[in-house]
Amino acid sequence: MINVQNLTKRYGSHLAVDNISFQVSEGEILGFLGPNGAGKSTTMNILTGYLSSSEGTVTINGHDILEEPNEAKASIGYLPEQPPLYLDMTVREYLDFVFDLKQCKFNRKKHIAEICRLMQIEHVYDRLIKNLSKGYRQRVGFAQALIGNPPVLVLDEPTVGLDPNQIIEIRALIKNLGKHHTVILSSHILQEIEAVCDRIVIINEGKLVADDTASALSEKYSSDRRRMALIAGDEKRVTDILTHLPGVEDVVCYGEKEDGVYEYAIEPQDGADFRRALFTALSKEGYPLLGLRSMEMSLEEIFISLTREQLPQTTRKGGKSK
Amino acid sequence: MSAIFKREFKTYFTSPIGYVVLAMIYGLSGYYFFMYNLANGYADLSYVFSSVMTLLVLLVLPVLTMRLMSDDKRQKTDQALLTAPVSLTGIVLGKFFAALLLFAIGISIMLVFAVIIATKVTPDWLVVFGNFIGLLLLGAMLIAIGLLISCLTESQFVAALGTFLASFALLMVDSVGSMLSSSTVAVAITDFLSISKRYSTFTGGLMQYDDIIFFVSMTALFLFITVRVLDRKRWN
Numbered sequence: 352m353i354n355v356q357n358l359t360k361r362y363g364s365h366l367a368v369d370n371i372s373f374q375v376s377e378g379e380i381l382g383f384l385g386p387n388g389a390g391k392s393t394t395m396n397i398l399t400g401y402l403s404s405s406e407g408t409v410t411i412n413g414h415d416i417l418e419e420p421n422e423a424k425a426s427i428g429y430l431p432e433q434p435p436l437y438l439d440m441t442v443r444e445y446l447d448f449v450f451d452l453k454q455c456k457f458n459r460k461k462h463i464a465e466i467c468r469l470m471q472i473e474h475v476y477d478r479l480i481k482n483l484s485k486g487y488r489q490r491v492g493f494a495q496a497l498i499g500n501p502p503v504l505v506l507d508e509p510t511v512g513l514d515p516n517q518i519i520e521i522r523a524l525i526k527n528l529g530k531h532h533t534v535i536l537s538s539h540i541l542q543e544i545e546a547v548c549d550r551i552v553i554i555n556e557g558k559l560v561a562d563d564t565a566s567a568l569s570e571k572y573s574s575d576r577r578r579m580a581l582i583a584g585d586e587k588r589v590t591d592i593l594t595h596l597p598g599v600e601d602v603v604c605y606g607e608k609e610d611g612v613y614e615y616a617i618e619p620q621d622g623a624d625f626r627r628a629l630f631t632a633l634s635k636e637g638y639p640l641l642g643l644r645s646m647e648m649s650l651e652e653i654f655i656s657l658t659r660e661q662l663p664q665t666t667r668k669g670g671k672s673k
Numbered sequence: 674m675s676a677i678f679k680r681e682f683k684t685y686f687t688s689p690i691g692y693v694v695l696a697m698i699y700g701l702s703g704y705y706f707f708m709y710n711l712a713n714g715y716a717d718l719s720y721v722f723s724s725v726m727t728l729l730v731l732l733v734l735p736v737l738t739m740r741l742m743s744d745d746k747r748q749k750t751d752q753a754l755l756t757a758p759v760s761l762t763g764i765v766l767g768k769f770f771a772a773l774l775l776f777a778i779g780i781s782i783m784l785v786f787a788v789i790i791a792t793k794v795t796p797d798w799l800v801v802f803g804n805f806i807g808l809l810l811l812g813a814m815l816i817a818i819g820l821l822i823s824c825l826t827e828s829q830f831v832a833a834l835g836t837f838l839a840s841f842a843l844l845m846v847d848s849v850g851s852m853l854s855s856s857t858v859a860v861a862i863t864d865f866l867s868i869s870k871r872y873s874t875f876t877g878g879l880m881q882y883d884d885i886i887f888f889v890s891m892t893a894l895f896l897f898i899t900v901r902v903l904d905r906k907r908w909n
Contacts, residue, residue: 362909396752399756400755400756401751401752401755401756401907402907402908403907403908405908420758420760421758421759421760422758424756424757424758425758427756429752429756431749431752433749433752435748435749435750435751435752435753435754436748436750437680437684437748437750438748439684439687439688440680440687444683448676448679448680449753449757451675451676451679452676452677452753452754452757452759453757453758454676454758495753
């Protein structure tokens, strides 16, 4: 659906995007991650035809963005970082204008009403955009992208300025849209990317540093497969039980964490999952299991380690509970 | 293109610009029409057209064109336009025709003046229409220049000032020509560029092909440059 090949963008001598290639297939939600100034917005601006690339090609829905710009652009709904709103228009006038601009063939009233219902902006429909709050402006910008029901949606930080309830709604909406649309989504918020996206592309200083699913990324970048267990009861006895569990390679006790509760690092044999056996064994012996967490890296830690390579790898602390 | 044309034209009337421009044209030309034609019982509209209108063009057109492109860039709404399935030419022409239509509505007041005169004596209709068409062509060319300048800046004020200076310089070409009258080459060049000379043949009721072609092709040239500048910006 979207095919980016060797994309490069120079601003004078500054290399904003450096030889990036990736594909997005139909119905996929791709997360676009990177620190500020990594080239996320530039890449999205090139994908949508707002900027031209210095080198490389972008094909949207089979149309090259430079060779057949109108066909390619007709397949894209774009929500830029700052929604492109005419502040002196009402929401109604603005969406009408976008409808005309995109030369939509749908029933105007029905189509726009449907989108307004989806974005929950019906009650501000007749208000001037300049009088709307940032959250509403963001939603009007999102509505603008949906007009014409384009097969590809490019969303540059779509949840900026929304309150937590709205963020959850918009994420659910994007997830839902992803069933029938191809979506590229950029965000600083890693939980958002993790919650919504099928696949993640991480770019840093214009270069593509990772392109995979979240689980594959954490598998690839964390060599540590240990699990940390908190177990109440006699240290020696528990260590003995753990060591004899099927699928366990090695057990190290990390000492007493609470009164009578010890922490153990359990290393599994290759690919083995000992969690069920662990539970049964402990409950049979009457030692309560108080906690179990993976040492796998979270997306956040992978992101930090990939985008701050110059720093020593001390950022890699214990993982989050899974 | 039609969506952009409609929006731009409507915006003239959701902002004060459209009203200010029309009020300036109607007020000033009405005043001179009254003082010159009605009070003196004079049937020739050429004076009102040529003197008053060139002044008006100078004052009004920069206001008309200043925000056409600069505002889109400032508000980042150009991202909506440039990522929509519309060609750059479509965007530029939509904006151009919106400004031209408002300008045409403004100068149509002269036709109303002619009709008022016609109730008493028959005006020289050829002179009236010559004036009207000449002014429209002159306006179209200056709007195209204003559009180009508006494309070069994000500031409406800079755009207005730039357009004013450019139009002023074009109207001043004649006096430069008379200073350089010893050089035949300079005179040939200034004669060719002189929009006031070309415009004055229209005010005499004379419609010459080369003048029409000059104004139309200059308009097209500046619109073309505007499209190129817009395109160029995407590459930098």
